[in-house]
Amino acid sequence: MYDGWKILVGLIIGVILLAYPFWPDAEKWAAKTPEPELTAKAQEAKVCVEPKSYIRTQHMKLLDQWRDSVVRDGIRQYENSTGKVYDISLQNTCIECHSNKTKFCDQCHTYAGVDPFCWDCHIEPEENM
Amino acid sequence: MLEKAIQGSRLYWGWVIALLAFIGIGFLFYLTQYFEGLKVTGMSRDVSWGFYIAQLTYLVGVAASGVMVVLPFYLHDYKAFGRITILGEFVAISAVVMCILFVLVDLGKPMRFLNVLLYPRPNSVLFWDATVLSIYLLLNLIIGWNVLSSERKGIHYPGWVKPLIYISIPWAFSIHTVTAFLYSGLPGRHYWLTAILAARFLSSAFCSGPALLILLCMIVRKFTRFDPGTKQMRTLAVIVTYAMIFNVFFFFLEIFTAFYSQIPSHMVHFQFLFAGYEGHGRLVPWMWTAAFFALVSLILLINPTTRKNEGTMMVGCVAVIIATWIDKGLGLLIGGFTPNPFERVTDYWPTLTEFMISVMVWAIGLFVLTVLFKVAVSVKEEVEGVT
Amino acid sequence: MGIKRRDFLKLAGLSTLIGLGGKTAFQLFAPGELEASIKEVPLTAGTKWGMVVDMTKMDEHLMDKCIEACHRTHNVPKIENPKHEIKWIWKEAYEHTFPGQHHDYVTEKYENRNFLLLCNHCTNPPCCRVCPTKATWKREQDGIVMMDQHRCIGCRFCMAACPYGVRSFNWGDPRTMDEALNPDFPTNREYPTRAVGVVEKCNFCAERLAKGQYPACVEAANEIRKGALTFGDLDAPDSEVRKLLHEHYTIIRKPELGTGPNIFYIV
Numbered sequence: 001m002y003d004g005w006k007i008l009v010g011l012i013i014g015v016i017l018l019a020y021p022f023w024p025d026a027e028k029w030a031a032k033t034p035e036p037e038l039t040a041k042a043q044e045a046k047v048c049v050e051p052k053s054y055i056r057t058q059h060m061k062l063l064d065q066w067r068d069s070v071v072r073d074g075i076r077q078y079e080n081s082t083g084k085v086y087d088i089s090l091q092n093t094c095i096e097c098h099s100n101k102t103k104f105c106d107q108c109h110t111y112a113g114v115d116p117f118c119w120d121c122h123i124e125p126e127e128n129m
Numbered sequence: 130m131l132e133k134a135i136q137g138s139r140l141y142w143g144w145v146i147a148l149l150a151f152i153g154i155g156f157l158f159y160l161t162q163y164f165e166g167l168k169v170t171g172m173s174r175d176v177s178w179g180f181y182i183a184q185l186t187y188l189v190g191v192a193a194s195g196v197m198v199v200l201p202f203y204l205h206d207y208k209a210f211g212r213i214t215i216l217g218e219f220v221a222i223s224a225v226v227m228c229i230l231f232v233l234v235d236l237g238k239p240m241r242f243l244n245v246l247l248y249p250r251p252n253s254v255l256f257w258d259a260t261v262l263s264i265y266l267l268l269n270l271i272i273g274w275n276v277l278s279s280e281r282k283g284i285h286y287p288g289w290v291k292p293l294i295y296i297s298i299p300w301a302f303s304i305h306t307v308t309a310f311l312y313s314g315l316p317g318r319h320y321w322l323t324a325i326l327a328a329r330f331l332s333s334a335f336c337s338g339p340a341l342l343i344l345l346c347m348i349v350r351k352f353t354r355f356d357p358g359t360k361q362m363r364t365l366a367v368i369v370t371y372a373m374i375f376n377v378f379f380f381f382l383e384i385f386t387a388f389y390s391q392i393p394s395h396m397v398h399f400q401f402l403f404a405g406y407e408g409h410g411r412l413v414p415w416m417w418t419a420a421f422f423a424l425v426s427l428i429l430l431i432n433p434t435t436r437k438n439e440g441t442m443m444v445g446c447v448a449v450i451i452a453t454w455i456d457k458g459l460g461l462l463i464g465g466f467t468p469n470p471f472e473r474v475t476d477y478w479p480t481l482t483e484f485m486i487s488v489m490v491w492a493i494g495l496f497v498l499t500v501l502f503k504v505a506v507s508v509k510e511e512v513e514g515v516t
Numbered sequence: 517m518g519i520k521r522r523d524f525l526k527l528a529g530l531s532t533l534i535g536l537g538g539k540t541a542f543q544l545f546a547p548g549e550l551e552a553s554i555k556e557v558p559l560t561a562g563t564k565w566g567m568v569v570d571m572t573k574m575d576e577h578l579m580d581k582c583i584e585a586c587h588r589t590h591n592v593p594k595i596e597n598p599k600h601e602i603k604w605i606w607k608e609a610y611e612h613t614f615p616g617q618h619h620d621y622v623t624e625k626y627e628n629r630n631f632l633l634l635c636n637h638c639t640n641p642p643c644c645r646v647c648p649t650k651a652t653w654k655r656e657q658d659g660i661v662m663m664d665q666h667r668c669i670g671c672r673f674c675m676a677a678c679p680y681g682v683r684s685f686n687w688g689d690p691r692t693m694d695e696a697l698n699p700d701f702p703t704n705r706e707y708p709t710r711a712v713g714v715v716e717k718c719n720f721c722a723e724r725l726a727k728g729q730y731p732a733c734v735e736a737a738n739e740i741r742k743g744a745l746t747f748g749d750l751d752a753p754d755s756e757v758r759k760l761l762h763e764h765y766t767i768i769r770k771p772e773l774g775t776g777p778n779i780f781y782i783v
Contacts, residue, residue: 071664074657076726092706120711121665123591123702166712167670168687173599177675177685237670237685237713244649244669255648255673316642316773317679394616470681471612475599 034111037103045097049080060116063090091122099125130278133507134500140352141503148496155489158482159234167237170483175475176466180483181235183462184490187337187454188224188231189308190330192265194338195221196301197368203294209364212509213346213357215280218273219501220342221301225266227494232259234486254310261304268297273501281508305330312465320398320465323386329379330457336372337453339365340446345502347443353506354515359439366442370430373449377423380456401474402464409474412463419455422448562749564639564659565720566778567734568760569632573744578737579607579632582745585736586634588703589721591710593693602684604718605634605733614769626783632745634733635682635718636769637661639776643674643683652715659778660720668714675715679773683717686710750778 048055066088069075078086087093098104101124162169172179198217201207233239249256272293279286309327343365346357387395402416429435429445468474586605595601607630611618641661644653651667675683689712702709710716721731737745748757766780
């Protein structure tokens with residue numbers, strides 16, 4: 001192999017550069033993770049339709065389930081893990097508490113680089129908090 | 130073998146670059162459609178499919194017609210076609226590529242195209258159309274590529290290719306039959322609701338496709354050192370002739386049923402196309418042009434002297450292509466949607482954007498065809514030692 | 517986790533809590549609170565919804581009110597270009613509504629008179645047959661021909677298949693339509709709009725039926741003239757629609773196609 005060592009050094013440097021998110025202290029100079037803001041109403045309610053930890057990681061799946069449940073199966077109520085029943089509706093139920101879409105939804109989605117198309121059809125809340 | 134496609138004359142590169150330019154320009158138009166929606170086309174709630182789906186229909190025919198060289202060679206051992214089967218298969222490949230692209234540019238939500246596979250509905254003809262077209266594309270790629278590379282190495286193609294070749298023959302008929310079923314099973318669209326539609330589609334495919342192949346053979350002969358052969362072209366011309374006769378005959382069957390029965394809903398589409406309906410007659414000159422060229426093609430191709438003369442045969446083939454393209458690429462779709470279910474007329478004509486996007490798809494198809502033909506012809510030149 | 521369809525129907529049908537096997541009881545909570553209206557749900561029990569349009573009670577003004585009610589409820593924008601119009605319910609002249617039935621001596625009462633048109637929610641709908649992604653389908657439990665706008669790829673096969681012209685395509689973004697024509701769009705903030713590139717049509721107010729309310733057009737019509745539009749369950753022999761169908765001669769659009777329309781017209 002011609003110039004084998006040059007290739008090797010190049011590869012090693014490349015791998016190190018690509019691994020930058022795992023460098024020590026990476027958190028310090030990475031952009032800060034935004035924290036979703038809760039409206040007064042959300043704070044007062046204390047709980048969401050499911051525990052916070054579940055909602056944090058699984059809300060997209062839950063919303064997908066909800067969508068299919070209402071549109072395809074005609075089931076418009078959701079019974080959560082504690083037996084409480086809610087009307088299934090992103091636009092009405094979720095937004096009833098989380099009427100601050102920019103601070104609650106958008107800033108995290110922007111940070112994570114995801115662009116859900118919910119709001120192409122569902123109407124955004126009028127934010128006047 | 131693909132390396133053959135990047136070794137070529139200035140003329141070849143000029144042609145390739147010109148095609149790429151058309152693709153680029155067309156893509157800019159597609160971007161406006163992608164962001165603005167299909168309102169940039171001439172389609173409407175009444176004529177809800179237009180130029181794109183019409184081109185799809187025409188090109189499925191071209192794709193299916195590859196079987197007209199494959200079938201005589203493999204089933205009837207008509208040896209002469211051995212020289213051009215690969216050309217027929219490569220025409221089919223580029224035609225299917227265009228078909229798939231014409232479906233994609235027609236979708237309102239192209240990013241969701243895979244929903245067809247994620248949530249398939251087996252009784253939707255469109256699901257089957259997408260399926261049979263994709264498999265036909267694969268079949269031709271595998272068969273064409275293997276046969277050609279074996280030919281280059283001077284060996285017989287591997288045994289497992291043979292069953293694929295046999296499958297590809299009925300498959301070619303199936304793609305155009307399924308395309309006809311897109312239309313001929315719709316209640317209330319009387320221009321399409323006819324049992325003979327699939328037969329009409331196949332007959333028009335088997336004249337227009339081979340006619341195109343004859344012209345391509347002539348181009349290959351003119352610009353390369355590989356000669357597809359006079360005998361081959363003459364046999365193709367006979368196929369074109371018979372298929373065109375059937376095509377015109379089937380059309381007259383339609384005319385008879387509609388006009389002897391005097392059922393208004395059956396007559397009205399023909400009236401719209403050939404005479405105009407309530408003052409809407411944009412297609413009338415086109416349809417009569419098609420009729421004229423159909424007649425010219427029949428005269429030139431049925432008569433043996435003009436069919437065997439290369440010049441007049443070429444004119445005959447061009448006439449076949451013009452007549453069938455107007456019939457399927459304009460008349461079929463617009464005529465089927467007009468008048469609408471309320472017996473009202475909404476005019477349709479493709480817009481510049483729609484046309485340029487179609488140009489993009491055609492250019493992509495021609496690009497694929499050019500590359501594939503370049504490879505095939507280079508291999509043939511190499512094998513025959515004419516380079 | 518979700519309530520099973522059967523259970524929900526049972527629950528809704530009986531408008532009681534007994535049928536819901538076991539521990540679950542409806543409890544009302546502040547966020548996402550269940551509407552009290554869930555308890556008055558005689559409507560959700562239907563297994564085959566249908567409608568009777570009484571043309572003897574219809575007039576232009578009444579039809580306009582029905583159209584307005586529907587289109588405002590479902591955020592259907594007004595679009596000036598007739599090629600790109602979106603219509604869930606609209607008016608069309610007699611001879612164009614029933615093209616096969618027209619002849620030279622039709623009574624003046626009906627010649628040129630407008631009829632009210634909407635999706636027929638056919639018993640055997642060709643649109644559902646052709647959809648390659650199941651984005652439109654006939655709902656088993658009550659026969660509504662539904663649309664899933666999340667699923668639709670915009671191929672418009674359903675528009676070619678529908679012999680009644682009831683399907684509209686979003687040729688452009690419904691939210692960027694002429695503001696002068698749509699000053700207060702979206703008109704119903706509890707219902708979504710649609711996005712560019714999908715097909716839409718009348719959903720028989722599935723979202724209102726779930727709450728036990730009549731379709732918006734029926735409600736609007738009956739506010740003006742009782743019995744102009746009647747909505748109900750065709751499977752229930754004693755329903756109001758069945759009574760009307762029993763008492764009157766009614767016509768449907770293009771019966772010869774075998775689609776089985778469920779919108780009936782008293783003429």
